[in-house]
Amino acid sequence: SLVRTFTPFYFLVEPLDVLAVRGASVIMNCSAHCESPPRIEWKKDGTFLNLVSDDRRQLLPDGSLLINSVVHSKHNKPDEGYYQCVATVDSLGTIVSRTAKLTVAGLPRFTSQPEATAVSRGGSAVLGCEVSAELVPLLRWERDRQALAPEPRLLQLPGGALLLTNASDGDAGLYRCALDTGGAPKYSDEAELKVLPDAEEPQSLALLRPPSSLTRLPGQSAAFPCVAQGFPPPHIRWTRNEEELPTDGSGRFQLLPGGVLEIRDVAEADAGTFTCIAQSGNDTLEAQAELAVQVPPTFLKRPVNIYAHESMDIVFECEVTGKPTPTVKWVKNGDMVIPSDYFKIVKEHNLQVLGLVKSDEGFYQCIAENDVGNAQAGAQLIILDLDVAIPTLPPTSLTSATNDHLAPATAGPLPSAPRDVVATLVSTRFIRLTWRPPASDPQGDNLTYSIFYTKEGINRERVENTSRPGETQVMIQNLMPETVYVFRVVAQNRHGPGESSAPLKVATQPEVQLPGPAPNIRAFSGSPTSVTVTWETPLSGNGDIQNYKLYYMEKGQHTEQDVDVGGLSHTVTGLKKFTEYSFRVVAYNKHGPGVSTHDVVVRTLSDVPSAPPQNLTLEVRNSKSILLQWQPPPAGTHSGQITGYKIRYRKVSRKSDVTESVAGTQLSQLIEGLERGTEYSFRVAAMTVNGTGPGTDWVSAETFESDLDESRVPEVPSSLHVRPLVTSIVVSWTPPENQDVVVRGYAIGYGIGSPHAQTIKVDYKQRYYTIENLDPSSHYVITLKAFNNVGEGIPLYESAVTRPHSVPDPSPMMPPVGVQASILSHDTIRITWADNSLPKNQKITDARFYTVRWKTNIPANTKYKTANATTLSYLVTGLKPNTLYEFSVMVTKGRRSSTWSMTAHGTTFELVPTSPPKDVTVVSKEGKPRTIIVNWQPPSEANGKITGYIIYYSTDVNAEIHDWVIEPVVGNRLTHQIQELTLDTPYFFKIQARNSKGMGPMSEAVQFRTPKAESSDKMPNDQASGSAGKGSRPMDLGPDYKPPLGGDNSPHGSPTSPLDSNMLLVIIVSVGVITIVIVVIVAVFCTRRTTSHQKKKRAACKSVNGSHKYKGNSKDVKPPDLWIHHERLELKPIDKSPDPNPIMTDTPIPRNSQDITPVDNSMDSNIHQRRNSYRGHESEDSMSTLAGRRGMRPKMMMPFDSQPPQPVISAHPIHSLDPPHHHFHSGSLASPTRSFLHHQLSPWPLGSAMSHSDRADSS
Template identity: 65%
Template sequence: RRFCPSIESHKVIVFLSFYNTFMDLLFLVEPVDTLAVRGLPAVLNCSAASDAPVRVEWKKDGTFLNLVADDRKRQLADGSLLISAVVHSKHNKPDEGVYQCVATIDNLGTISSRTARLTVAGLPRFLSQPEGVSVRSGGTEMLSCEVTEELAPFTRWERDGRPVELDGRVIQLPSGALVISNGSQSDAGLYRCSIDGLGPAKTTDEAQLQVSAEKLETLQGPVAVAKVVGESVLLPCVMKGYPVPVIRWTLNDRPIDESRERFAVIGGGSLQIVNLTEEDAGIYVCQADSGNMTSEIQAELTVHVPPRFLTRPSNTYAQESMDIIFECDVTGSPPPTVKWMKDGDTVIPSDYFRMHNLQVLGLVKSDEGFYQCLAENDAGNVQASAQLIILDLASGPSERNDPTPSAPRDVVASLVSTQFIKLTWRLPAEPHGENITYSVFYSLEGTNRERVENTSGPGEMQVTIQNLAPDTKYTFRVVASNANGPGESSTPLTVATQLEVQVPGPAPNLQVVSVGTSSVTLSWDRPVTGNGEIQTYRLFYSEKGRDSEQDVDVTGLSYTMTGLKTFTEYSFRVVAYNKHGPGVSTEDVVVRTLSDAPSAAPQNLTLEVLNSTSIMVRWQPPPAGTLNGELTGYRLRYRKGLRRADAAEISTSQLFQLIEGLEKGKVYTVRVSASTVNGSGPTTEWIAAETFENDLDESQVPGVPSSLHVRPLVNRIVVSWTPPENQDVLVRGYKIGYGIGSPHAHTVTLDYKQRFYSIDNLDPSSHYVITLKAFNNMGEGIPIYNSATTRPQSAPDPTPMLPPVGVQATVLSHDTVKVSWADNSLAKNQKITDSRYYTIRWKTNIPANTKYKTANTTTLFHTVTALKPNTLYEFSVMVTKSRRSSTWSMTAHGTTFESIPSSAPKDVTVISKEGNPRIININWQPPTEANGKITGYIIYYSTDVDAEVHDWVVEPVLGNRLTHQIQGLTLDTTYYYKIQARNSKGMGPMSDAVQFHTPKGKSSTSQSCDLMRTCGGVTLSRLCVSDKPGITGSQEKRVLVIVVIVSVGAFTIIAVIAGAVLCTRRSNSHQKNTGSHKYKSSSKDLNPPDLWIHHERLELKPMDKSPEPNPVMTETPIPRTAQDPAAEPSHQRRGESLRFISSTPHPRLALYPHSCSCHFSSLCFCFWLFFSLRCFASLNPNSNTAPLAWLSLSQTYETDELSEEMAHLEGLMKDLNAITTD
């Protein structure tokens, strides 16, 4: 079992406890109609299957069989019924009848199988004995074997004690009779009929067949027969005579094409039809010609179609008080009757059970079970079943114990009519939520079957209950529901519908009399229950077989209607009207108008010249509806040439006539008219035919035509030919076959005199294959072939359709746009019911020569995919129907959303800055597929191309820049560069790595210092003093180091003390005057002191000689990675100086570590002192700097000694930093 927390129906939420799953119960085998023989066993098969145990029982003629008390009947293990010995007599037929298998699952339901009829055949016996007959050589004869209809399939024939072999010449009819056609001496002998397969064989007396001469005689013709679709039928037409009769068949007055696969003429004339269809039904006529004698027999074939389900009932879950419909749509011929059963019992139509589809209104628990739809007609019966499960409402409170609405207030009937009541109410006092929906439960007073009607939407507090009975009391109650479920019910309200208005009763004594070929007179009496003054009478009439009905208003009690069709049945009825409306209609009265002479001539009059002295005339009856009465015969007139006086007349009731005794080589004209009791109708046109000059040889087929010529045009091909070379063989006509690629698609039969023909209604620019062959009564000759291609034709432009309107482009994503529109040539509901389709085209204007792309659809919208991101597209629509198309609609535009760049920046180049090998310029172009506005770039560079991405140095650049400068690179080093673009949606792919090798530095024997170096916008310089002779030796070195340390230390201490005092005194005055001072330094930020001693990875390198006139200090850049979020721009970090605070209050001192080489004969004095006024925001940024010079070391000064002295200096600077912090 599965639990269902809620079911939503008509926006009313109902909480359910649990429900059962559907149980499969079906028949694997159902019983079929069976023929049994008295005294022999019989079996009716039946087998049912289900997941649960199934009990199978049997019914006979609607009553369950008691198999325990019947020793002749027992049920097999699979459910089949076995009758050990069938009992059947004239007054006792206990086994014959209609059987039905019933399958039951206890405590669940029952289904019934289709019905099957058991027919019992008596002991084999013959109704008559075959009689001896004679047949002319080449003729046809029949030997009868009369048995009952049920025994006919068991009959067999023997000749001279041996079984007769059946073939296309010797056949056995459904009645058991044996037909021998094209008889010969080999067919002569003693024949007898036997019955096999039903116990001991029983045979008839022997009858002798002799071969002799006979004239035309009808042995057996077709009779009316009814068959089921898919079965076979044999319509006998057995004729004998000499010459051998020529038999033709027609269906509904149209010749039957015997070349069709399902039709075959066997046994010399009997028509066999296999695999019957509904279209095969109709009037079949067998026509036999033998010399001057003719015979015609007709019979009607009725084709029945067994019932077949178009829609089967389906398993359904429902709740009490709901309405459900079990659909059961069945087709068949004749139309099947449908009945319903519930658990094996017939469902009786009532107010709560309505047919044809079973509609159950106001469900109650007892309605649960199996429902079966049974359909039956003359061809069979079928059944289909479905299960109905009534779901129980949850009895306990909701698990969340959430409150439900209280009862709706003030339920009243605001409008009461004869067949409907309108109810209104007020909101519950405690709705406990929003979107309150309502359900109205109502029932007929005195019944417990309650129905429900839901409001149309949340908050709707009125409903109209339709289809009520007049003058009847109903009980209503209203239940409100919120998201937690249904609440309390309102107090029941009882309301009675109004009385039905008093309308007139039927007009009695309606009489209709035909007074002419197109008029009738009607009369009637005043209704007995007029219920007031009769205002008018409305006369309704329709032609029989037509569904449409016409009407005319009449003020009196009689009327003469004119303008009707001749000899046609009409149906009439009368309805009286009073002030309340139409009353009760009378019963339909059918009358036929009087007959008249035919109003049209016979159709398809043809003449066939048989020989030099006779012509066969054939025709078809006048068109339907033009006979104007019962046909009594035809009048045929013929004459030689155009001499009116020599016309002869022949009366016949057949559709053909042989005219004999004519002159050789003469032209005769013939016309025919049809007749009724009222006279003859119009005649056909005179049709001419010429008899042969001589009786040519017709013992062989004609030869091939000597030539065939074709002349193609646009829609037709003109064919011309010459007759066969052998003129001694009779040619009765020619047959032209043609078609596209094959000559067998169409066939045209022409007269033997014709030498050309125009094949019309062809397709332009199409290749046709054409064949021509001559024929006579012996058959068709050898064909001659040719082919031709029709000329092309430019069809005139059809009237254009209206273009679609209201085209809208809705952007769905970066590559998808939904285009929708309306079509004014459709109905208001915009429903497409024909074969029209729509073409959508779109393109972007970038680049300008972009071609349109198109797509077809049969709906009023289309989703265009695979578009480019962040691209403006234009869309337009065109409609096409058959060969008509509209112009393009107005254009709609839409710009797709942005997407991350799908390509990397291109054309990445790296060049070194002229004059400074440590600086490079990197240039690039935007990505080809930016997919949006580029908001920035990220430059990655590293000396290791295989390093992880997070180990590369990152340089961010604004999106409007296409070049960037990177400083502080190491000389003689290979760098790799990548660039990545970004937009509002994210980062794109990286470009391929670009390699660049920085140049080597220039060397010089003379001392040189770095050029100007910029840091934070402040220019630093170092002064170099020319070499001069002075102190030498180790002693001088020690003195120089001591002087440097003492000088720097003393100066630093003094500068710190003075700066601290000055800052303290001037801070207050600066706060007052800060608005009137402006910062004029090249740096825009006021940064705290940045001491060089904090740069732990700072290295000192020898000075390189620069080509610049002013030497500038250089340093190794501090490496940064992409993981360093606080990384500053390169132009700030690389140019940042190593700074400390001097003893002067305002300036900032920048100290550059360096190495300076001097000649042995001179000393190098380098001054590193730089003052910068940067004491918070109150210091003057334009203070002058005071350089401090000190002696440089000699060229032979050891590096270790210099590093040791610099370490002492670093300690002093740390002490200074601690003091400034305090």
């Protein structure tokens, strides 16, 4: 039969550890691959979940587990635990994923609260706020209840505390921390941080926050705080395992502000003891912390797929590594493999299966686990029929001597059963079998044999093959004592296996007695490199002791060494000095090794150190003292406890020296009493109880000639010179001119455009330095400062441009394309564009940026404004309303820039006018003292096209605005006449502009007093005949008042004189002739322009807000009989003239009425259909009268419609008088429903003249 192939069956995605918040939803990802779709199930804490009846947990189509609304309380935690994905393919097998831990963030609690703190300006402070480890990612800080903006001076420490460095006055305030775990945040107590003035007096050195031990995984980052305070400001440095750490920022170790050591991308080799050393003046403080690096399990060797036959032994190999050392367990088809006689764990992690049976087929998985993770790797076992040959396999898959019987059978005679199978040697753990060849082949030279054996009563046979053809004996090992085994032998020739021999039962012998442990084991060190171990004879030797084996191991190691010993003691030599070792002894008799003794631990004796101290440095403090600093000898060379350090120093010119000793914990010493201006040499040696080790090399320093001042920082260096090269700059300088201040070194800062990017410190004796690894053709700013223990002095600045490479200039970039301007509001436009130099997905992956520029052409000399963007769009704000702008874009990448793109244009939306009409003036019309002319200029901030004006006038400047009389004016007019005002009366005028967005603010009130007397050429009855219906000041009309029916409007009822009648007749005839001429001219003109004006007239019939159109036929619009219907006449909404350039600016308002009541819904509908329309052209002398001037007149209330009318009125609609600037009151003019305007009226009606053509057009 054919060989079955292995089936690919594995996980595409395995679940990962998850931190969840109570009430949120969580997805545990899982996806498996197989030729047949696998069935996915989930286990929680080793138990299968019943997802069918679970309303919160559900299985997603890809196999992932969705948990809705995580439940978590103090006594009910049903969702927290370990989850495992199980994939099954029927008739094939089952595999399990790695286990993933679901952790639910506990109730937000603060283990420590912030406390009030004071810090000096420029100092550091720590505000405590500790929470549990799983809540740290959810923690944030606030100052004065505002979220803290990220900046380098602020650092959140691993536990949650806030570190603030280089404090300034702006840092003062109330601080608190907040936990965001879903829902409302939980806040800690508030603590006040006070910032004090700069410290001027020395302060003792103290550690505000020492480092604490951390545990990290590879690839994570670690931060050790070491926050110190004192004056002078402390200097912080770090060591790892007593070795100085480079913290210049070039590697993975970086010293952050406040002395925090940050380790990026933690590696396993970073584990060790980190020591923080803080120095301020002569004070030194140290603090230590451990960094433990834990490594999740990883596979060095994974199990491989295996073919096998029944009765064979196989081994699945699995080699893992991790820290802590992982534990390994095996799973078969999802079930745990329990070690037994036939399933054994060998060589720590390998699985050995003995005596295969058909049911052993399936998937085996090696699962490795430690404290920080787990992993799984699997392989498939296929058991073939005996007549199928096993394909080539890796050499480690099968145990030795198991393949010889596996050759495929061919046609031919098979051997008969072997004869006379007997056990020639039986022991406790092995049996030797022998037999005779089969009768069918007495020689048996070409036969091989397979020996099948099993425990009695167990249906699982194992097989052992002979090592060479013709061999008729075999040694079966690794048996159990006092156990009955059943053996049978099968011979095999080139045609295949033959008949089996009869079963043979053999029982192994009982276990023999081995020696017990050797008593009274003792160990002691006789020298720094040797240990002597003694013991006594075991009490239960069970026969003669043949020898002993002594095992020993260095503490902290994992490999034992052994030595054979014939007696009861032994001295082990060649050990390390002052090192702990463990020892144990095992006795051997003729049966083998006995029981081991317990371990005894002893430390070798100490010795003098084998290496000198490290990093000896000298610092000249003044003319008579020098400060020495050093580090202990390297680890492993101490040879004992360091009890002290011996310092030897001498003048360079002499050979005799002076010796001083300091304690073993002291790593610095101030040598005083030296001579001025003298050079001294120093060396340091470490001491133990055994003596002094080797010393360091001699290091020299010269004292100052005089005592220099170190109470202030050094002055500025006297000169600074730079010499640029292609990738470097040579810096040279001279010291400060004032030599009275101590200079301990120089700090060189440099960077492109800023000298603060990099800082290098050099010795005070140095006068030049070469800055390497710079960019060619770059402008660098360089600063030089002298420093001492007080601080850094005044910097000296210089700049230089590095020389260019001899390469051609970079080609320019292509400009952006497709620039578009999208109008968003009256002051905002979004600019978008595309970049052809980017991929098709337009994803920016480099450091390019875009420059957007814009301007308006009004005025013509406007300068461009620019802004930079890193995306393919930019929001331009702060623009002017109703203004046309042009935009273009340029791209820059490194030193390459494109030209400006093609321009895009956009006009911002309109906005209501933000300023009133200006230059408002009021003058009296010449020859007509009761007629005034109002002039004005448009608003300076019109913010759009002005569509109209409203003139308010009143005799009382303090009256409510709805009590003022209004005069609407179209937007293209800047002057307006108002007639028939009262003589010798002060009037106040205001003007308001509007555009398509609404009404603007009103102008300031302008006062004008009409003249005292009328002109002499005006007829006496002019007031009565020409102004009936306009009033200037509200006056009540008596309830009993009735207008006279005659035409005499004289206040005293005097008749008109003949002269006045003749003059009136002449005026009427003249006006009639002129009117006829004008009508003929206008009719001819309009006939020619009918077609071109027709559309404009229809557009002009719309209301200002465009909400409706006026409809109706000409026959429906009849001029009302003002005499008959004046009592019910309504003031209708007024609209712009349909003419594109209207000239009419006066507002005809009927003035005469008896008691008029407000219009309500019960008014007869035909009244609403009768509208007073006024359209067409009118001379500039057309007038609006304010008031009659005779006698007491009853109060007239003119109602406004609540609905828009159909006829077109040649004035602005009432709803246009409803800007957001006004506050309307009941009865006000601009009410959108019913409102009443109060006027003084003459008793005579005055109708508005309107031609037949005008009436037709108004429809």
